[in-house]
Amino acid sequence: MNCGEWEERIALHAAGDLPGGEAAEVERHLAECAACRETAEAYTRSLDLMRAAHAGAISPAHYAAVRARVLAKIEAAGRPAWRQAWAWGLAGLASAAFLALMMQQRPTRQITPPARPRVATPEATAVVHVPTPPVVEPAPTRARRHSVTSARRAGPLDRREPRNPADSGPSRTGGPSVIKLLTDDPSVVIYWIADSEGE
Amino acid sequence: MADFVEASEEPAGSAGAARAGDLAGFEALMRRHERLVLATALRLLGNLEDAQDASQEVFLKLYRNLRKLDGANLAAWLYRVTVNVCHDTGRKRRPMEPVEDAEAVAAAPARDASEEAERHRALDLGLRRLAERERTAVVLRDLEGLSTAEVARAMGSSEATVRSQISQSRVKMRNFLEHYFGRRT
Numbered sequence: 001m002n003c004g005e006w007e008e009r010i011a012l013h014a015a016g017d018l019p020g021g022e023a024a025e026v027e028r029h030l031a032e033c034a035a036c037r038e039t040a041e042a043y044t045r046s047l048d049l050m051r052a053a054h055a056g057a058i059s060p061a062h063y064a065a066v067r068a069r070v071l072a073k074i075e076a077a078g079r080p081a082w083r084q085a086w087a088w089g090l091a092g093l094a095s096a097a098f099l100a101l102m103m104q105q106r107p108t109r110q111i112t113p114p115a116r117p118r119v120a121t122p123e124a125t126a127v128v129h130v131p132t133p134p135v136v137e138p139a140p141t142r143a144r145r146h147s148v149t150s151a152r153r154a155g156p157l158d159r160r161e162p163r164n165p166a167d168s169g170p171s172r173t174g175g176p177s178v179i180k181l182l183t184d185d186p187s188v189v190i191y192w193i194a195d196s197e198g199e
Numbered sequence: 200m201a202d203f204v205e206a207s208e209e210p211a212g213s214a215g216a217a218r219a220g221d222l223a224g225f226e227a228l229m230r231r232h233e234r235l236v237l238a239t240a241l242r243l244l245g246n247l248e249d250a251q252d253a254s255q256e257v258f259l260k261l262y263r264n265l266r267k268l269d270g271a272n273l274a275a276w277l278y279r280v281t282v283n284v285c286h287d288t289g290r291k292r293r294p295m296e297p298v299e300d301a302e303a304v305a306a307a308p309a310r311d312a313s314e315e316a317e318r319h320r321a322l323d324l325g326l327r328r329l330a331e332r333e334r335t336a337v338v339l340r341d342l343e344g345l346s347t348a349e350v351a352r353a354m355g356s357s358e359a360t361v362r363s364q365i366s367q368s369r370v371k372m373r374n375f376l377e378h379y380f381g382r383r384t
Contacts, residue, residue, distance in 0.1 A: 007370060008367070008370060012365065015341065017366075042377065051341070053318035053322035054238065058234070063234070066258070067229050067230070073259060074259070
């Protein structure tokens with residue numbers, strides 16, 4: 001008889017997991033086969049050992065730790081909304097007070113105006129497009145001819161602004177003057193055209 | 200089996216108080232079922248830290264579903280949820296120690312360990328050698344004492360499948376334990 005085919009049924013029979021008919025069949029075989037009786041006893045010992053190892057393997061402290069964690073989670077989740085809002089509001093007030101204190105203790109910085117003089121025109125909010133007047137060069141005197149020639153030689157990069165606007169050509173010759181007004185906004189530039197009478 | 204039957208007979212006091220939102224009542228309910236949940240999770244996951252995390256999740260699910268649950272079926276519900284949570288945890292975390300390593304460790308049992316510690320170690324290593332479904336079946340049936348029908352319900356499986364898994368698991372466990380203890384069992 002090949003007892004290998006009985007192994008799984010004996011394993012099930014060891015803990016009473018076979019239905020009535022199959023259990024009776026296994027018992028009849030065990031009554032006849034000493035090797036299978038030994039196998040059945042080995043399954044019983046194995047199961048006893050597993051159950052003994054499983055029982056009492058966890059100390060009470062581990063259960064208590066789980067309980068504490070669960071209760072803490074439930075309490076945190078179940079806290080009333082107004083208590084949570086009150087806590088957040090308190091935290092916001094504390095932050096604002098801290099920031100205000102920091103701002104008071106911070107030294108104020110003096111903003112110095114730029115060294116370059118500017119004509120401030122706070123009223124000028126709109127850009128007025130004014131046609132550029134024709135540049136009329138006056139008849140050069142000897143000194144003037146020299147200066148224009150040297151300016152032409154120097155090229156556009158080396159061209160220098162006249163030190164005094166009153167020395168510029170048009171004003172000296174009585175033609176219209178173009179005054180460039182710089183505002184605080186670099187994109188807004190105002191040109192003011194004035195005739196010899198300053199109008 | 201005794202545990203399961205005992206846990207099924209839920210006293211109206213703690214469950215009722217817990218349903219009414221009483222935390223002390225819920226704590227009493229946890230005390231009553233904590234061994235069921237944590238011990239099962241420990242055997243399914245193989246380490247205490249993961250088992251405690253799984254137990255926490257199971258009890259939080261219990262708290263959220265308390266009003267819907269029937270006290271008479273609470274233990275069955277807890278086994279089913281514990282199995283599901285442990286299976287989810289097992290899929291997310293690193294795999295258990297490979298079988299080859301477990302056999303290598305078993306080949307050299309700890310010399311200074313007590314007999315009880317040796318039994319725990321043998322059980323742990325033996326369960327590691329089983330597939331997830333086999334391990335679940337043998338833990339619920341042989342360690343927790345559920346009937347085959349109850350195991351099948353907890354695992355969402357048929358009784359025939361569970362019986363097959365249990366028989367294969369017992370064969371493997373017996374062979375491993377005999378190997379581990381050198382036929383001293």
